[in-house]
């Protein structure tokens with residue numbers, strides 16, 4: 061696995077929102093085990109997790125969507141070695157997944173790592189985009205531990221935390237998904253679509 065520090069743009073932001081090291085190893089194991097063929101990623105940043113996907117499932121293609129133009133540009137640069145196996149779209153994820161739904165597109169692996177407060181809104185669409193037996197992985201579902209915390213959540217995080225709680229509850233109670241949540245990194249959910 062290439063070191064994330066070697067990626068162009070790694071030092072550009074004060075806070076680097078790339079997967080934590082333990083989450084990278086975990087994601088690598090899931091991809092290695094499942095060997096998906098067609099992936100979708102929400103939230104590219106500079107392309108690190110996309111590179112894990114593409115180098116671990118070597119015959120797979122990936123569509124990854126990022127709202128920020130500078131990030132998308134850097135990701136294209138960082139992912140050049142994967143050629144036409146990867147396409148970086150610079151768009152709002154909601155618009156992108158709605159378009160893909162209209163086009164009746166299907167993916168066997170979806171990595172959800174975009175705006176945390178939107179996971180619950182994306183879920184019904186992502187469910188339809190996922191093929192049966194496909195895997196949906198979502199990062200940061202515990203949001204700095206606040207999702208599991210009892211008591212008052214600071215006002216500025218309240219809506220994200222409530223939305224993540226709804227996301228967890230919805231995906232865990234959906235009989236079409238088999239879901240496990242792992243206390244790794246910032247909390248990762250892994251859901252297999254059963255039907």
Ligand SMILES: C[S@@+](CC[C@H](N)C(=O)[O-])C[C@H]1O[C@@H](n2cnc3c(N)ncnc32)[C@H](O)[C@@H]1O
Pocket residue numbers: 077078079102103104105106107108109110125126127128131151152153154173174175
């Ligand atoms: C946690 S970072 C992604 C990190 C990346 N998956 C990795 O581990 O290498 C989340 C990214 O989602 C992007 N993002 C935020 N809102 C978005 C939206 N509405 N649509 C698409 N991307 C969005 C952010 O600009 C940011 O680059």
